[in-house]
Amino acid sequence: MVRMGLSSIGSKARRPQSPVERVREDIESFIKRRELGPNDRLPSERDYQDRMGVARGTVREAMLQLEALGVIFRQERRGWFVSPERLDFDITQPESFMDTVRKQNHIPRTETLDKQLIKADFETAPIFGVAVGAPLYSILRRRYIDSMPMLLERIHVSPETFPDIIDRNLDGSIRKIMREDYAQIAEDSAVEMFPTALLSYDADWLNVSRGTPCLYVRRVARNKDGQVIEFDKELWRNNAFRLTLARPGEPKISALSPT
Numbered sequence: 001m002v003r004m005g006l007s008s009i010g011s012k013a014r015r016p017q018s019p020v021e022r023v024r025e026d027i028e029s030f031i032k033r034r035e036l037g038p039n040d041r042l043p044s045e046r047d048y049q050d051r052m053g054v055a056r057g058t059v060r061e062a063m064l065q066l067e068a069l070g071v072i073f074r075q076e077r078r079g080w081f082v083s084p085e086r087l088d089f090d091i092t093q094p095e096s097f098m099d100t101v102r103k104q105n106h107i108p109r110t111e112t113l114d115k116q117l118i119k120a121d122f123e124t125a126p127i128f129g130v131a132v133g134a135p136l137y138s139i140l141r142r143r144y145i146d147s148m149p150m151l152l153e154r155i156h157v158s159p160e161t162f163p164d165i166i167d168r169n170l171d172g173s174i175r176k177i178m179r180e181d182y183a184q185i186a187e188d189s190a191v192e193m194f195p196t197a198l199l200s201y202d203a204d205w206l207n208v209s210r211g212t213p214c215l216y217v218r219r220v221a222r223n224k225d226g227q228v229i230e231f232d233k234e235l236w237r238n239n240a241f242r243l244t245l246a247r248p249g250e251p252k253i254s255a256l257s258p259t
Contacts (some may be wrong), residue, residue, distance in 0.1 A: 019054050023062035026052065027072065030080055038084035041135075042072060058082065067213065071238035074209040083239035084148060090244045097151070098141055098171050106146050113205070114140040115166040124156050127231050128219060133254065135159050137166050139174070142205055149206045150240035156231040174230075184229050186221035193217040195238070202235055213238040 005215065017025075027042065033201075048059045063080055066072045072080050087104050093106040101108035120134045128136065136156050157165060162182055170177070178184045196216045204212040217234040 019058045020061045023048060023059055024065055027066060030179070031071070035251060036082045038082055038146075039158070040082045041078075042080040042082065050135060068238070070213075073173055073239055074212060075207060076209050084146065086239065086242040087145065089241040094176055098161050098173055101145055109144040109147070110171050111137065111142045111144070112170045113142055114138075114221075115170060117166070124231060128158055128228050130158075137162065139166065139170055141170065145240065148246050149237075151234060152202055152205050153232055153234040157229065161227075161229055178229065184223055186229060187224045188222045188226075190220045191217060192242075196235075198235060198237075206237060208230070208237065215241075215243075 003059050026092065026184060027048070030036075030042070036246065045056060045059045046055075052059075057088060062070060063074075065098050067074065067080075070083055073083050074080055087101060087106065089100055098108045098197050115159060116138055118136055118138045120128065120132055120136050122132060124136055125132045125134065128134075130136075135241070137159055139155040139157070141153050141155065142149050143153065159165075161184060162178065165174075165177065165182075168177060168181075175186060178186070189258070193215055197210075198206060198212045198214045199210055202214075203212055206212075215236040218234060219230075219232040219234065220228055221230040221232075
């Protein structure tokens, strides 16, 4: 399994190894030595504390660093686990989540958590070019890879463009419904993203500890006429995907050098 981001890109300083670095490398070695796979459970923080003779805070800091690198993840009251292999996701391509996951030999699933008619607020109103308070549909979905919840998304669409869409089963591809039932195709997308952390109910929905690193994505999709047909806000677990960006015909970096 390829794990990205384990090594520094700078030169190693000529200094003694800190306790945190020593524990972090010991955990990485344990994962490799025992050939642990995705979602395998690690020894507890107390086990590492007793075995290595360090403070509990030192063990926690080492694990938090590995969590930030996407090597391990936490579940509340259950402990630490080995992260699944990252999937390649090309943000420039219109390919659906379901197709992307299937093509990489994994099993996707989508679960609709909530769908309702809401009033456009100061964030959504200018995106759709409507007045604050205008009706919009809001759809909350949780997306899985091999039974693991990896992505939480809030989708906004216009009732004028997609009347009664929330009355449909939205556990599959919404883009397919848009295309086949409403003759609306996303021809162009604008995407922005930045790292953040999962807090409150978002962490609970994804079954991870609050404060777990994640990637926040905002996406605006337009049809061939330039009309906004979809506005998404997404939270991706930081160990879920490896984002790629390549021109057509250009090989991905991971295909050339997977480490």
